[in-house]
Amino acid sequence: MSAADIGVPIADHHQHLLSPAVAALQNHMWSPVALPAALDRLLQRRANAWNDKRLLAALYTKDATVFTAQSPGWIRGRDRVAAYLSTRFASEYHLIPVTYRIHGNSGNVIGYFRRREKHIGYFALAVEREGDGKWRISAETPSFPGPRLAEPETAAQLVAYLDEAGIRKAVVLSDAYYFDSGKIEANAAGARDARANVQAENDWTARQVAQFPDRLVAFCSFNPLKDYALEELDRCKASGQFTGLKLHFGTSEVDLRNPAHVRKVRAVVQAANRSRTPIIVHVRADANYGPVEAQIVLNEIVSAAPDVPFQIAHLWGGENYSDAALEVYADAVAEGDPRTANLYFDLAEVALAAGNSQDTLQSIAARIRQIGLKRILYGSDGPVADSMSPKDAWKKTQGLPLTMDELRSIAANVAPYLR
16 A cells, blocks of 8 residues: 555644753763873873874883774784774864773773764773873773764754645644653752753743644643642643643653552642643553553543543553553443543554564554544654654554554544644
């Protein structure tokens, strides 16, 4: 079948932008450290001699080794090491140390290769202080390329991607929940500012989406376990800039087997229901997610929002496929459980997570049919830089073993909150 035969989705129900603040969070780099004067001079000389094998040789021990990307991998001997390193770079660079250790006359330094403002690679140096009192490099392990840094992505860029795919609308989910998550390393130092950062991220998302009111709608987000969760929900709702609420149990470290956690999440969901705020939830919290957790979600959380659309992200809840969890939801829908009256499921990253396993793909298709096609919403996830464009994601979705008519039906679905 061809894409022209199936058409394209009317709406992408699961997208993200990437703010400068979240990009900086994801790009969390180790900070440079000050080295002892003798080691600092060694690294400066190492950088200055980048293409001069004679000067490089003087910086290495007689039996120094360097790791290469070529077979057999290692080169030994200062002259061979110097000859090799002097030909590996097209232009000069700096060595930026981020940590070091010294034990007597030996130690190590690790850090980044940096050219201008870009980190182009990593290095690990073993160093020795020889009989003449000078520090030299006894082993060097360079690694390339450097860190893959996320670039901010705006609403204008997202709309361009939607245009490329022929998709009319998209739901933009705020990434504010990153800023009050204990799982994000960079949050440790700024924990005291978490609430302000959450508000700032929600507001940034709202401003971006407001530029395209006919194409995009925004969902705010936060950690439902935080004391300010209900206040942030009220603030978002009062702004008039958000259509719904996005929760991410994994990033927020929600333990569905902890009654106190469930009570807090339920309170947020009940408040959203009272204010008629649709909800999208990434329900998988950890590797233990399965039928027990899915039943808790259905019993305690979905049931708390009887009057608004409740959308389970990634069909079964997120990450690795769990047919056992999805079975709980599918059986409830198929049996006409009243708690599922407004329950929907999006396909964000579903085909990607399924991989090439035919058994998994067939199982997913069977559950989609059991749930009913009208409850299945297209979503691609994002930002595009980290996954696939909406166009590519739709092509990937067509790899599910569904009929042409079934794919057309999914493409035509639009959630109530977009109508």
